[in-house]
Amino acid sequence: MDGIEKIALKAVKKSSLPVAREAIRQLSQAKPKKVIGFWNNRDKGIRPELWLDLYTALKESESSELQKLGTEFVQSHPTGIHSLSLHGGNPVAGELVFNNQGACLQCHKVNGEGGLQGPELSLVGDRLNNEKLLESLLYPSAEITPGYGLSSIALTSGSTLAGRLAAEEGDEVLLITPDGKNHQLSRSEIQSISPPVSAMPPMGLTLPPEELRDLIAYLGSRTKAKKPGNKKSSEHGKK
Numbered sequence: 413m414d415g416i417e418k419i420a421l422k423a424v425k426k427s428s429l430p431v432a433r434e435a436i437r438q439l440s441q442a443k444p445k446k447v448i449g450f451w452n453n454r455d456k457g458i459r460p461e462l463w464l465d466l467y468t469a470l471k472e473s474e475s476s477e478l479q480k481l482g483t484e485f486v487q488s489h490p491t492g493i494h495s496l497s498l499h500g501g502n503p504v505a506g507e508l509v510f511n512n513q514g515a516c517l518q519c520h521k522v523n524g525e526g527g528l529q530g531p532e533l534s535l536v537g538d539r540l541n542n543e544k545l546l547e548s549l550l551y552p553s554a555e556i557t558p559g560y561g562l563s564s565i566a567l568t569s570g571s572t573l574a575g576r577l578a579a580e581e582g583d584e585v586l587l588i589t590p591d592g593k594n595h596q597l598s599r600s601e602i603q604s605i606s607p608p609v610s611a612m613p614p615m616g617l618t619l620p621p622e623e624l625r626d627l628i629a630y631l632g633s634r635t636k637a638k639k640p641g642n643k644k645s646s647e648h649g650k651k
Contacts, residue, residue, distance in 0.1 A: 416442070417442070417443055417446070419435075420439050420443075421435075421439075421446065423435035424450065424458070425457070425458075429462070429500060432459075432462055432465075433465045436450070436465050436466060436469050437465075437469060440470075440473045440478065441474075444475040444477065444478050447466065447469050447473070447478060448477065448478060450466055451466045451467075451470060452481075459499075459500070460498065460499040460500065461499045461500025462500065463499075463500075464493075464496035464497055464500065464622065464625060465500075467493065467496055467621075468621075468622075470482035470485075491550065491616075493621050494546060494550055494616050494621065494624065497546065497622075497624045497625035497628060498542045498543065498546055498628065499625075500625060500629075501625035501627070501628050501630070502626050502629055503626070503629045503630045503632075503633040504630075505623075505626040505629075505630075506623075506625075506626035506627045506628070506633075507630045508626075509619065509623045509626055509630070510627060510630055510631070513618075514619065516530075516533070519611065519612065520532070520533045521534070522534050528576075528588070528592070529560070529562075529576055529590065530560055530611075530612065531557040531559075531560050533631065533634060534634060535636060536631050536634050537631060537632045537633055537634040537635040537638070538634075538636060541632075542628055542632055545628050545631050546624075549616060549624065549627065549628070550614055550615065550616040551614065552612040552613070552614060552615075553609045553610040556608045556609070556610060559576070559577065559579070560576055560608065561576065561577075561609055561610055561611075562574060562576065562608060562609055563575070563576070563577050563587070563605055563607070563608045563609075564605075564606040565585070565587060565597065565602055565604070565605050565606075566602070566603040566605075567597075567602060567603060568600070569601070573587055573589060573595055574589065575587045575589035576588045576608075577605070577608060583598055583599045584596060584597070584598060584599075585597045585598075585599065585602065585605075615627070
C-alpha cells in the first residue's frame with residue numbers, strides 16, 4: 413500500500429488530470445487523511461483544476477470525517493461548489509453539454525447555427541473570462557447584454573407585448589417576440605417598458621458541477637485564437 417500511496421500522491425501533483433482524478437478517488441478510499449490534507453491545503457500546491465474532484469471525493473467518501481468536511485464547506489460557502497468549477501473542464505465534453513443537456517442552441521447562435529433570443533457565443537471566450545462565464549451561467553439576469561433579455565411592453569391600447577428589445581432609436585422601438593416576428597413601435601404607442609430579464613434558467617441549478625465545469629471550458633475556448641475550422645457546430649459534440 414505504501415508504494416501505491418506514493419504513486420498516487422505523485423499522480424495528484426504531476427500527472428494528467430484524468431490520472432490525478434483517479435488517484436484522488438483511490439486515496440479517498442485507502443488513505444482518507446491524505447485527501448483531508450489536500451483539501452485543507454488546496455490553495456498551497458494543489459492545482460485548481462482538481463479542487464472540484466477533491467470536494468467530490470469528500471462528498472462520496474464512506475468516511476464520516478470526509479463527509480463532514482464537504483458538508484461544512486457547502487454550509488459556509490453557498491456557491492462554493494460552483495466556484496470549484498472554474499478550472500479543469502474538458503471543452504469537448506463541454507460542447508456536448510452545450511448542444512444537449514444545456515440546450516443552449518435554442519437561444520444562442522454559434523457558427524451561424526442556433527437561436528436569436530440570446531447573444532452570439534461564437535467568440536464568447538474573447539469577451540468573458542472564466543469568472544464572468546460562471547457568473548452569467550449562475551445569475552443570467554445579473555448583467556444583460558444590450559439588445560437581449562426579455563422585456564414586457566405595455567401599450568396605450570391596453571395590450572401587452574413581450575420579447576427582445578432589439579433596437580431603440582429616437583421615437584422607434586424594435587421588439588422581436590419569441591416567435592421571431594418584428595414589431596416596430598413608436599414611443600407614442602408605448603405606456604411602459606419593463607427592464608429586461610434573462611429567459612435562461614440558472615445553469616447551476618440544472619447542471620451538476622462537473623458538467624458546469626466542462627461547459628465553462630467549452631465557452632472559454634470559443635476565441636479567435638482557438639476558432640475551429642470549417643466544421644459546423646452541429647458536427648461537434650453530437651451524441
